[in-house]
Amino acid sequence: MSLLEPRNVIVIGSGPAGHTAAIYASRANLKPLMIEGLARGGIPGGQLMITNDVENYPGFPEKITGPDLMKAFREQSIAQGVEIITDDVIKVDLTARPFRVWVGDEKSEYAARTLIVATGAQAKWLGLASESSLQGRGVSACAVCDGAFFRNQDVIVVGGGDTAMEEATYLSGICRTVTLVHRRDSFRASKTMQERVFKNPKIKILYNSAVDEVLDVDKGEVTGARIHDLKNNEKRIVPCTGFFVAIGHTPNTDLFAGQLDLHDNGYIRTKPGSSYTSVAGVFACGDVQDFTYRQAVTAAGTGCMAALDAERWMGAHG
Ligand code: NDP
Numbered sequence: 001m002s003l004l005e006p007r008n009v010i011v012i013g014s015g016p017a018g019h020t021a022a023i024y025a026s027r028a029n030l031k032p033l034m035i036e037g038l039a040r041g042g043i044p045g046g047q048l049m050i051t052n053d054v055e056n057y058p059g060f061p062e063k064i065t066g067p068d069l070m071k072a073f074r075e076q077s078i079a080q081g082v083e084i085i086t087d088d089v090i091k092v093d094l095t096a097r098p099f100r101v102w103v104g105d106e107k108s109e110y111a112a113r114t115l116i117v118a119t120g121a122q123a124k125w126l127g128l129a130s131e132s133s134l135q136g137r138g139v140s141a142c143a144v145c146d147g148a149f150f151r152n153q154d155v156i157v158v159g160g161g162d163t164a165m166e167e168a169t170y171l172s173g174i175c176r177t178v179t180l181v182h183r184r185d186s187f188r189a190s191k192t193m194q195e196r197v198f199k200n201p202k203i204k205i206l207y208n209s210a211v212d213e214v215l216d217v218d219k220g221e222v223t224g225a226r227i228h229d230l231k232n233n234e235k236r237i238v239p240c241t242g243f244f245v246a247i248g249h250t251p252n253t254d255l256f257a258g259q260l261d262l263h264d265n266g267y268i269r270t271k272p273g274s275s276y277t278s279v280a281g282v283f284a285c286g287d288v289q290d291f292t293y294r295q296a297v298t299a300a301g302t303g304c305m306a307a308l309d310a311e312r313w314m315g316a317h318g
Pocket of ligand 1: 125126158159160161162163164166183184187188246247248249265291
């Protein structure tokens with residue numbers, strides 16, 4: 001098939017949303033092409049590739065690691081006939097149909113009747129070397145995913161927005177103590193969520209505080225954090241076994257800015273209850289359009305919606 005002969009469906013992204021969309025599209029005989037992306041140092045598969053154990057994805061009573069789960073998703077896509085290109089999309093043109101998608105470099109151009117955007121989001125990190133060394137070994141950006149590993153243990157949550165309040169509150173139901181570390185003397189989170197935190201006897205708050213280092217890289221596990229008070233420069237070590245960074249996420253939407261309607265926070269706007277974007281024939285699923293749930297299982301669910309929406313849209317538009 002020539003590159004420019006329009007594909008029925010091109011799926012951009014290879015997390016749970018992208019693979020589910022591709023599997024459903026393939027089973028509907030749409031012969032989808034997936035561009036799986038080379039993000040995160042050349043590893044496709046999305047955020048689960050940096051997650052250790054996944055215990056909340058239904059169907060795996062024995063826990064499975066994030067990378068193994070994504071390997072299974074990919075194998076299932078291939079078994080269902082999905083064609084996969086391992087490269088990054090560098091540009092898209094959604095102004096006319098068929099849509100155009102450039103992959104790797106300007107010379108590899110593909111055309112698509114429908115496009116499913118499943119490019120995901122990435123957690124923001126503090127940027128400490130110790131934080132990245134201990135990712136998946138006590139450092140996490142998702143309490144719902146990893147909180148249960150710290151049952152009856154002491155954990156730290158960093159941040160002052162709604163996510164930090166929500167994660168601290170969630171973790172307080174599982175862990176022995178939660179220390180909430182915030183760089184200013186007030187939270188930006190909604191008042192209701194702040195109140196919930198203030199009333200929670202298990203949550204201790206350190207205002208005006210910055211983390212200098214997550215301990216202990218030499219041991220290969222989290223034993224605490226070195227924190228300093230930004231007002232009086234006092235330093236302290238707060239012991240913990242789990243360290244949760246909750247300072248926001250960035251959706252991977254640079255490719256679509258100016259072409260698809262985005263929310264003010266940069267996420268793709270979809271028509272409620274569907275995967276329809278502002279451009280007819282372009283559908284979005286997974287974390288790139290979801291700043292509320294952000295779970296592998298919800299991403300997979302919206303991936304299924306996108307494939308069914310694309311199939312029905314093509315049926316209606318020839
Ligand atoms: P926000 O951007 O709202 O908050 C990020 C927090 O992290 C801020 O307190 C910020 O500090 C802090 N921060 C940012 N960078 C750093 C850094 N380098 N070092 C230390 N601290 C840092 O992100 P959220 O993820 O909390 O929320 C995103 C959006 O999602 C919001 O619109 C929120 O309302 C929404 N949301 C809604 C929920 C709900 O309604 N249930 C649940 C979760 C999120 P500072 O305040 O100083 O800038």
